[in-house]
Amino acid sequence: MTRLTGTPVSPGIAIGTSQIILVQEIPVVKTSIAPEAASGEVERLRKALEATIGDVENLKERARSRLSEDFLAIFDAHVIILKDPALLRGAKARIERSGVNAEYALQGSIQDMVRGLMATDDPYFQERAMDVEGLHRRVQQHLAGPLPEKTTWTSGERVVILADTLTPSETSTLHNAPIVAFATEHGARTSHTAIIARSLEIPAVVGVKGLTKTAESHGTVIVDGLEGLVILNPSEAELAEYERRAEAYQRHRKAILGQARKExxxxxxxxxxxxxxxxxxxxxxxxxxxxxxxxxxxxxxxxxxxxxxxxxxxxxxxxxxxxxxxxxxxxxxxxxxxxxxxxxxxxxxxxxxxxxxxxxxxxxxxxxxxxxxxxxxxxxxxxxxxxxxxxxxxxxxxxxxxxxxxxxxxxxxxxxxxxxxxxxxxxxxxxxxxxxxxxxxxxxxxxxxxxxxxxxxxxxxxxxxxxxxxxxxxxxxxxxxxxxxxxxxxxxxxxxxxxxxxxxxxxxxxxxxxxxxxxxxxxxxxxxxxxxxxxxxxxxxxxxxxxxxxxxxxxxxxxxxxxxxxxxxxxxxxxxxx
Amino acid sequence: MIRKEVTVCNRLGLHARAAAKLVQIANQFQAQVSLTTNQMCADAKSILGVLTLAAAKDTPLIIEVDGPDEAEALSQIEHLIQDRFGEGE
CATH class of the missing domain: 3.20.20.60 (Phosphoenolpyruvate-binding domains)
Known part of the structure; x- marks a missing residue:
């Protein structure tokens, strides 16, 4: 049993199965490839980029009803960056001339893109350059093969998302997951996670120090969005206690909701x-x-x-x-x-x-x-x-x-x-x-x-x-x-x-x-x-x-x-x- | 291949939102689209390229379009620039 504290950003109590969204660096290994394999590598990269663009567009569609146009424009900016011909062209040149694998070539090309965007006089895209790291991870995940995350969920499952930080590109891995709570290591009231959680009316706690180091996937976890508490692998007694509290909160919520109009x-x-x-x-x-x-x-x-x-x-x-x-x-x-x-x-x-x-x-x-x-x-x-x-x-x-x-x-x-x-x-x-x-x-x-x-x-x-x-x-x-x-x-x-x-x-x-x-x-x-x-x-x-x-x-x-x-x-x- | 010279006429020039709109439109066509100022040339489908042009208000810009749908592509891009990227003012 481990109790961690953070900032509550969306109220409620939920108990579920943890699912860690990996935001950690994916190690990019440099390997040599034969000249005749180059076109295959380029194709592999092109497909991974396309799949990532698909993810971002999917996410934008799902978020459309909940978020403002200005917020949605960020997804468009991500698509434009992923579609930038300089990205694929740069990687292709590396694959063909230096005989390196797609993963390594992409990393170099992404670094060029970040440097290029940071060098422009455009604060909006300078900010987007910081998002490029998240997009890069996503492309690397696609390159690594079929995505490791679960994409199908059985009914009745209750998923608690634990993450380092959740950016739109990470959230895009959560297709239709039955999410009951979020907890992240970083973030604030106005961060993406908090906004999404409040709009879904599920509990969320952010700024939970040590969360990703301590937590494991598929464990039982309690998220208390009232106190700002995350409990990993709770004891039987704690589970019973929080089930009671979650129910009490639901009842209480229903009762006070009935009085919302009253001054x-x-x-x-x-x-x-x-x-x-x-x-x-x-x-x-x-x-x-x-x-x-x-x-x-x-x-x-x-x-x-x-x-x-x-x-x-x-x-x-x-x-x-x-x-x-x-x-x-x-x-x-x-x-x-x-x-x-x-x-x-x-x-x-x-x-x-x-x-x-x-x-x-x-x-x-x-x-x-x-x-x-x-x-x-x-x-x-x-x-x-x-x-x-x-x-x-x-x-x-x-x-x-x-x-x-x-x-x-x-x-x-x-x-x-x-x-x-x-x-x-x-x-x-x-x-x-x-x-x-x-x-x-x-x-x-x-x-x-x-x-x-x-x-x-x-x-x-x-x-x-x-x-x-x-x-x-x-x-x-x-x-x-x-x-x-x-x-x-x-x-x-x-x-x-x-x-x-x-x-x-x-x-x-x-x-x-x-x-x-x-x-x-x-x-x-x-x-x-x-x-x-x-x-x-x-x-x-x-x-x-x-x-x-x-x-x-x-x-x-x-x-x-x-x-x-x-x-x-x-x-x-x-x-x-x- | 067709080409046309236009002048950037919106107050903020080819900045974030304007650049993004231009790239989105260029991406809808098969034709190659390039933008040339008196200093450099950029692929209109590349956001990095367009931002690097840093074309401020009153910059003359040569649009070059080459491909099966070049006429429609040129007309739409020209319209976007002349329309001040829909920014009003």
């Missing part, structure tokens, strides 16, 4: 709005099904990344925002203006050489330096606002001046649209994202000016506690319950309340059941989170009392450490239940 009020009657964080328009359906009362945070970065290296036009913006505004009407949809830069995303318009991008020209800083890009987006949002259910959120505000400059741009855009006779919401609500400690601590300066605050806890914690979110060595210091974090949130809530303005929390903390009573107690009135958490959090809120939460928050603000806060929460929640 989330505390036992003493306070309404807490639970909304969705969206990256892709693909997730609109799942957010609605989960009963999200609107969108608390639409991250427009993905719209930009989808268009990289180009920039989205005003019409592109309008199209996206109009779709979301319509889907959630009459609920509100908050569009966060471009938060490009930092550690997460890269786009051709950014400076690659920044030494410390998290503290560099990102988000509003970038937008104010590139007013054309900013105004194109603002006009797009305004043009989509005629239903009066859109709101604008400026990210990473650090000084009042930045907020004023951003507002000036917005007012200028309103004048332009008015002059053009375009209808829009003249009183579109405008909020700021509180992510930088300086902003949190001076919230009273903004409170009379803005319509709402939205606290982005992920970045706030990173800046406040000086912790790089992506550095494993300091990850244990990342603590949403740190009293300094709570004090910042309390300060924003108090400043907002004095002006009668609402506060949203839209970081991961918003979906953390331990944080919910604290946030509600501090005065947060809206929690925005990944759609898969909406149902749970709404259900959780219905069991809380505002007065008890307020008491808890008051005590927590006096705690000295995050651990002390956690203890207080456990006692309070436990007390409420018992």
């Amino acid at each position: 989330a009020r505390t036992v003493d009657g306070t309404l807490i709005r639970v909304t969705a964080n969206l990256d892709l328009t693909d997730e609109i359906g799942s957010a609605l099904a989960a009963g999200a009362s609107g969108v608390g945070l639409y991250r427009s970065e993905f719209l930009f990344l989808d268009h990289s290296p180009d920039l989205p036009t005003e019409e592109d913006h309008l199209g996206y925002y109009d779709r979301i505004a319509q889907a959630f009407y009459p609920h509100r949809v908050v569009i966060r203006t471009l938060d490009l830069g930092g550690e997460k995303y890269f786009h051709a318009v950014l400076d690659r050489t920044e030494r410390n991008p998290v503290l560099g020209v990102r988000a509003i800083r970038f937008c104010l330096r590139q007013p054309e890009i900013f105004r194109t987006q603002l006009r797009g949002i305004l043009s989509a606002s005629k239903r009066k259910n859109l709101a604008i959120l400026f990210p990473m505000i650090t000084t009042l001046q930045e907020y004023q400059q951003a507002s000036d741009h917005l007012e200028a855009c309103k004048r332009e649209l008015k002059a053009d006779g375009v209808p829009f919401d003249e009183h579109i609500p405008v909020g700021i994202m509180v992510e930088v400690p300086s902003c949190a601590l001076t919230a009273e300066a903004y409170a009379p000016l803005v319509d709402f605050f939205s606290i982005g806890t992920n970045d706030l914690i990173q800046y406040l506690l000086a912790i790089d979110r992506n550095n494993d060595s300091v990850a244990h210091l990342y603590d949403p319950m740190h009293p300094a974090v709570l004090k910042c949130i309390a300060h924003v809530c108090d400043a907002a309340a004095a002006e009668g303005k609402p506060v949203t929390v839209c970081g991961e903390a918003a979906a953390d059941p331990m944080m919910t009573p604290l946030l509600v107690g501090l005065g947060v009135s809206e929690l925005s989170m990944t759609p898969s958490s909406v149902l749970e959090v709404k259900n959780h809120i219905r069991n809380l009392s505002l007065r008890a939460c307020q008491k808890l928050a008051k005590k927590a603000l006096k705690a000295r450490t995050g651990a002390e806060v956690a203890e207080l929460v456990k006692t309070a929640v436990g007390g409420a239940k018992g």
